[in-house]
Amino acid sequence: MSILYDEAQEAIAKESRRVLDAQFDKDKLLGLLDGTGRFDEAFWKTAVEQGWTGLAVPEEYGGLGLGLLEMGLIAQSAGALCAGAPFLTGNYGVTQILASCTNGALKQAWLPRLASGDAIGVVAFEEAGAPLPSDPAVKYEGGRLSGKKAAVPGALKADFAIVWAMSGGKPVLVLAELNAAMSRAVDSFDNSRLYAEISFDGAEAAVLFEGEAARCGALDCLARMAVVAAHEQMGGAETALLLARDYALERKAFGQPIGAFQSIKHSIAELYGLVEVARANSIHAASLEGQGGFLAAACAARLSGCEAYDTAARDAVQIHGGIGVTWQLGLHLHMRRARSLSIELGNALFWEDLLVTELEAKAA
Amino acid sequence: MIELDEFRAKAGEWLHSVKAEFGPDARRGLSDEQDLALGRRYMAARYDAGLAGINMPVEFGGLGLSGLHKIVFDEQEMPMGFPSVYFGISLGMPIPIIMRYCEDKQWVRERVIAALRGEEIWCQLFSEPSAGSDLAGLRTKAEQDGNGWVVNGQKLWTSHAHHSDYGVIVARSDPSVPKHKGLTYFWIDMRAPGVTARPFELLDQSVVCNEVFFDDVKLTDGQRIGPVGGGFGVAMATLMIERYVASDPDGYGPSVSFFMDLAKDVMLNGKPAIEDGRIRSAIARNYAMRSGLDAIRSRAFLQMEAGLEPGPEGSLGKLVSFRSRQKLSELAMDIQGAAGLAYDSEATTTHDWAVSWLSAPTGRIAGGADEMLLNTIAERILGLPQDHRPDKGIPFNEIPV
Structure with missing residues (x-):
């Protein structure tokens, strides 16, 4: 069963979109592509002012204690405008892990700062293309981390990372504070995502979860982040769809709007199908937060989110023809963001396997 | 209640x-x-x-x-x-x-x-040899005859006509006006003199469809439904009437879990097929698509329960689910190897891949071909223009054939 948004949720959707629409500046976003180390600071300022940073932080730590449905709505608005800092999803992920751990001191140290937007945390799980490797090369021994994590989203500006590492033959989730010396910027096609390689090199870290609890916690965190990202992808895909639709109405060729040609209108109608399937899956997954069937629903949301945004960005450019491939039009902002969101949190191949494994377990 | x-x-x-x-x-x-x-x-x-x-x-x-x-x-x-x-x-x-x-x-x-x-049983006499997707291009004539009407012409694809006692029919009552404006709607007695229903086999040998011939079939004016010349509007009302239709994310074919059962049983490169990445990908993709349709269906139900109009995304169900069923059925036949060549005409569409595959094209054409559904989404939901229609506004009898 899915859900209908309630009035408060509808208001979050409307208000977040209104605020972000008002500050949308395509030239600024284009400028951010040009080098590493800068991000959409206006967006983050707005996120802090609007209280979005505290949305999913438990109330006892200064947050609003809301859930995935509300986070998803913010992410959808951000995605629609190619806005968003990587911390939106990253902070949500680290908040989930911290909130469920038993280390009171760490909770007290970080959760209030995450809620107020004063601290930024990232999730560093992936190694060598595996979103959650069974035998990570990053090691945790004697309270210290060694090894590297490549291209961690948001890492260039992060205060701490929650790291998936190996400790004495068991996986662990540990929290390590970061400093500038540990992070090396990765020049990317989507630079405002602030990718950096983190070298731990003996950095101190504290254990949050060990063994099976670490694996379950990490997987749940990934799935939750994937649902946030799926909303962001769906928001972006819908914008790309609408841009293509508007252009097909306005652009004339052979004496008629190009949107009258079935090759164009059918391709736009197909995008509508992908966007609506992604929307339905995203809302459905968010509504199952903390319940049975959540992981399978998150996988489905992730897969349809990736497919919708990649396809909509690709086809919107194609439908625009020549103007679509210019720097200045900025449609490539969606192409880039669609790809970066599809790679962060693990590619579709990973989520396909995970989904089938989950369905097999359910059937058994 | x-x-x-x-x-x-x-x-x-x-x-x-x-x-x-x-x-x-x-x-x-x-x-x-x-x-x-x-x-x-x-x-x-x-x-x-x-x-x-x-x-x-x-x-x-x-x-x-x-x-x-x-x-x-x-x-x-x-x-x-x-x-x-x-x-x-x-x-x-x-x-x-x-x-x-x-x-x-x-x-x-x-x-x-x-x-x-x-x-x-009632049937619906709409489509004709030269009027399928373009319903308003139909040619069956209804001519006024005293106080009543005389119908001549042919319908095609009429489901269950050979079992029907009555039907509703759209016919051309005035060929001198543009095609949508010259149609009138009637009910008709399928046992009346001059009505002949001839069933024929579809490619899976199912006998559902008929060609129906009308030779000087007499109707009273009391059998008219809606105004003279208002037939297209009533026909559209007929097609829109079923807001509350149960849909099926599996396209009335086998479920994804039925496919998974098969993929566990059959071997691919010495391993159960379900361990093969290509098979896993197909399972995951089809599951994601169908779970999306299922969530759309659930939300529409909740909207109706709350007294709201369900969203237009409900129109995706048939388009997406039948394509999914058709391709998954092909893959299911493939992975069975030679066993995939077998055919059991008694098996059901939901529990047999070959039967599902063979009748899948009908689902993609009947009741609105995929291409028409895409047109409808593009025009009604997204506001894109209609195709160029050279017959628009021209009296029906002046449209070049």
Whole structure:
């Protein structure tokens, strides 16, 4: 069963979109592509002012204690405008892990700062293309981390990372504070995502979860982040769809709007199908937060989110023809963001396997 | 009004109680005629159980419940495999139209009850050899004759016409005006002199469709439904009538879990096929697509329950699910190797891949071809323009053929 948004949720959707629409500046976003180390600071300022940073932080730590449905709505608005800092999803992920751990001191140290937007945390799980490797090369021994994590989203500006590492033959989730010396910027096609390689090199870290609890916690965190990202992808895909639709109405060729040609209108109608399937899956997954069937629903949301945004960005450019491939039009902002969101949190191949494994377990 | 949950339980209990009598085991090996006879008995039993005409008005013999109650019943009935297919169109479109338009309420009530009990069947005579997607291009003529009408021409693709007692028909009453404006809608007695229904086989040898010929068939003006020249509007109303249709994310074919069972059994490169990445990808993609349709369906249900109009995304169901079914059926046949060549004409669409595959194209064409559905999404939902239509505004009899 899915859900209908309630009035408060509808208001979050409307208000977040209104605020972000008002500050949308395509030239600024284009400028951010040009080098590493800068991000959409206006967006983050707005996120802090609007209280979005505290949305999913438990109330006892200064947050609003809301859930995935509300986070998803913010992410959808951000995605629609190619806005968003990587911390939106990253902070949500680290908040989930911290909130469920038993280390009171760490909770007290970080959760209030995450809620107020004063601290930024990232999730560093992936190694060598595996979103959650069974035998990570990053090691945790004697309270210290060694090894590297490549291209961690948001890492260039992060205060701490929650790291998936190996400790004495068991996986662990540990929290390590970061400093500038540990992070090396990765020049990317989507630079405002602030990718950096983190070298731990003996950095101190504290254990949050060990063994099976670490694996379950990490997987749940990934799935939750994937649902946030799926909303962001769906928001972006819908914008790309609408841009293509508007252009097909306005652009004339052979004496008629190009949107009258079935090759164009059918391709736009197909995008509508992908966007609506992604929307339905995203809302459905968010509504199952903390319940049975959540992981399978998150996988489905992730897969349809990736497919919708990649396809909509690709086809919107194609439908625009020549103007679509210019720097200045900025449609490539969606192409880039669609790809970066599809790679962060693990590619579709990973989520396909995970989904089938989950369905097999359910059937058994 | 009975609560949905209570109704769901009541319907489920009754449906299960008659499973042995009307289910797939009872139907196996029956001829078409025997299966139809069983279907008529099923409909009568359903009527007697107080579960027929769920959202039809009480004054016409229905239960007067909501469209949601109907969906709740249909969703439980669908997987039972009962012989109700002969009555779907009859009760889905012609019967609601006569309830809405016909003046003689007593006559309508008799027809509705007879149709609900499976004693009478109605068909819908719309498509023609040269008018499928372009319905308004139809050529069957209705000419005024004294106080009545005379119909001549041919219909095609008419489901269950050979079993039908009545039909609703759209015909061209005035060829001198543009094509949408010259049509008139009637009900017709399928046993009347001059009506000939000839069933023919589809590619899976199922016999559902007919070509129907009309040779000087006489109608009274009382059989007219809607104004003269207003036939296209009534035809559109007929097609829009079923807001409350149960949809099936599996496209009325096998489920993804049925595919997974197969993929566990068959071997690929010395391992169960389900361990192969290509197979896993197909499972995951189809599951994601169908779970999206299922969530759309759930949300539409909640919207209707809340008294809201369900969103237009509901129109994606048929488009997406039949394509998914068609391709997954091909893959399922592939991974069985030589065993995938077998064909059991008695097997059901939901539990046999070859049967599902062979009838899948019909699903993608009947009731709105994929291409027309895409046009509708593009035009009605997204506001894109219609195609260039050279016949627009031109009197029908001046359109070049």
